[in-house]
Amino acid sequence: AQSVTQLDSQVPVFEEAPVELRCNYSSSVSVYLFWYVQYPNQGLQLLLKYLSGSTLVKGINGFEAEFNKSQTSFHLRKPSVHISDTAEYFCAVSAIIKAAGNKLTFGGGTRVLVKP
């Protein structure tokens, strides 16, 4: 079984400042890693995912994340945030197995509030 911990439930940040959202996971097998964003009253959208290869993954809207296997982390960063980045962000993992019902395990989410 897998588990995901997002260490910060809320992150206030000023516009044009950098932001980092922390995600740690636990798994007995290798995993794929995902970050999703949820804007108010909307569904979740995929920001980026790590499958293999380079540990630095670039996603949409200027976000990037770095996979660190030794620390079992997948932190999300953006060098300069905009007001429009105000949203909730979810980290998720999926076991690398071909099985029916390949469920994602989600973290508890981090609310980012960008202040002018």
Added chain:
Amino acid sequence: SQTIHQWPATLVQPVGSPLSLECTVEGTSNPNLYWYRQAAGRGLQLLFYSVGIGQISSEVPQNLSASRPQDRQFILSSKKLLLSDSGFYLCAWSVEKRSNYGYTFGSGTRLTVV
């Protein structure tokens, strides 16, 4: 391309009334389908998932049920709503047996039970 439709977008229902939320996927076949709920201030809770027609797995005991009458249709139901059923309900699909695809989510249904 694949799309997922979820309706209605918002719903206000009295306590004790029935519920039916529908989710359909287009442009793919034999998807895995999921129902999630977000209660106010809480994270995502997986309610049900389905790997095929008529195959439903329940993650938590509750006042809700799910059905999959067709390959790309997933329905969430309740016979009698409780106040605690209020929340934001999300449907999602994924490619069968491909864990590297992640999920694609619908736009959600905001349910308020009064």
